[in-house]
Amino acid sequence: GQCALACPTGAIVVKDDTRKVWKEIYDKNTRVSVQIAPAVRVALGKELGLNDGENAIGKIVAALRRMGFDDIFDTSTGADLTVLEESAELLKRIKEGKNDMPLFTSCCPAWVNYCEKFYPELLPHVSTCRSPMQMFASIIKEEYSTSSKRLVHVAVMPCTAKKFEAAREEFKVNGVSNVDYVLTTQELIQMIKESGIVFSELEPEAIDMPFGTYTGAGVIFGVTGGVTEAVLRRVVSDKSPTSFRSLAYTGVRGMKGVKEASVMYGDRKLRIAVVSGLKNASDLIERIKSGEHYDLVEVMACPGGCINGGGQPFVQSEEREKRGKGLYSADKLCNIKSSEENPLMMTLYKGILKGRVHELLHVDYASKKEAK
Ligand code: SF4
Incomplete structure (x- = not known):
């Protein structure tokens, strides 16, 4: 595969995370969840044999499932949380x-x-x-915290800036990032091609519960x-x-x-x-x-x-x-x-989020600046 993706600003070269994600998927001791950002579903078009702007979320879910991801979610659910908080x-x-x-x-x-x-x-x-990606990642890591396997969370995002966001100190719990890997849309396309899946022929599938509504x-x-x-x-x-x-x-x-x-x-x-x-x-x-x-x-x-x-x-x-x-x-x-x-939303606010809205959904960029 490609070894590097260029940053849109040209200032930095961003590492390709596809190898690492494949390794996590094949590791028997991991539970790998993934969330897909809204913009990704309408951008796979040409590369994978669809029309421009065609909503491919169902096919993306089917592809991710065949690739071996354990739990597949939609960042739109995280966006709903962001709407309520904002x-x-x-x-x-x-x-x-x-x-x-x-x-x-x-x-x-x-x-x-x-x-x-x-x-x-x-x-x-x-x-x-926090952004929808980060809000949702906090919730997902909480939900599966009792799993006997090592939790790995991947986010498929439209930009490389999300890789830097995921790596920010504010979004780590005990030194581990809530989002372990961010794949760009282009990296997802590369992984789909590597897996030999004929994307255009996939039957659309639904995202997983318990976070299946948005x-x-x-x-x-x-x-x-x-x-x-x-x-x-x-x-x-x-x-x-x-x-x-x-x-x-x-x-x-x-x-x-x-x-x-x-x-x-x-x-x-x-x-x-x-x-x-x-x-x-x-x-x-x-x-x-x-x-x-x-x-x-x-x-x-x-x-x-x-x-x-x-x-x-x-x-x-x-x-x-x-x-x-x-x-x-x-x-x-x-x-x-x-x-x-x-x-x-009601289930989350009465459950995981009870008394923890600030801890799991918010971030204070301003006070970090003052503390410096
Ligand atoms: Fe969206 Fe990323 Fe571009 Fe910001 S930098 S508008 S999050 S794609």
Whole structure:
């Protein structure tokens, strides 16, 4: 196989983890679980004989099962947790009148790194929510902690930045990372090819229980504006299909690098900005610093969001749009659209998460900075 994958920024060369993951799968003493990020399912297309933007989640699950993974989950479930925690954080800030500065999203590690480096003074306004990948990894490691086998957790992600996120000290328990390996979409494609599976002919299969439920809100995390739309579905009081459809037209959708939207929360108008691409992020930050007000700012480092991540096969802009459309159609197929209606959430909050929400789902990037 390939020996190295180039970082999209060109600054670093990222190691290929496929050999290590194969070794863990073949080790009889391990229990290997895997989660697949929303954006991955619409990006395998050309390489594996499907159409651009086609949602291949069922086939990916079937392939991972044949490759020998023990438990197969969908990061969209982790995204549902992120929506609940991030909405609560947003509403708390507004209620307490602490919204002179916007709440910045925190699920893109390349954005978090950028903020730490260039705008450390903004860190107290970056959400304390761990990314969907990290939230879900905490839950999975907890769930199987009594297993007699060594637990290994793999995440299939659209970018190499996730490899660095997984390795951060904040996400280690007793020195072991919650996510042991991150495979990029390209590495997954390589492993599928190595295993000799004829991907296009696989019959789609379902993800495993007990974490087998997710909502459309979780799936759209993979495209710019998706996190915002998911949070809005959570905070608006009208949960009807018409109300959710109208959220799609507030301005949050589409491939533009800077988008603005506003929605009513009670008698208050929430102002939201959605940016993708770090140049757009820094331009927006300068506008905010000179007095422009927003309540929520979604930042994704890759133009268009994770569908266009550096670990995905490269495509031109029309194909990128098809990937975005693929995620919105996956959302349409989900019978639950809003994260709080995912029945699994209730089970988690009453079970594993009881009294441990902060420990398992949050991270404090700001205080780490102050402690230095
Ligand atoms: Fe990774 Fe890009 Fe998505 Fe950020 S926007 S999480 S860098 S793929």
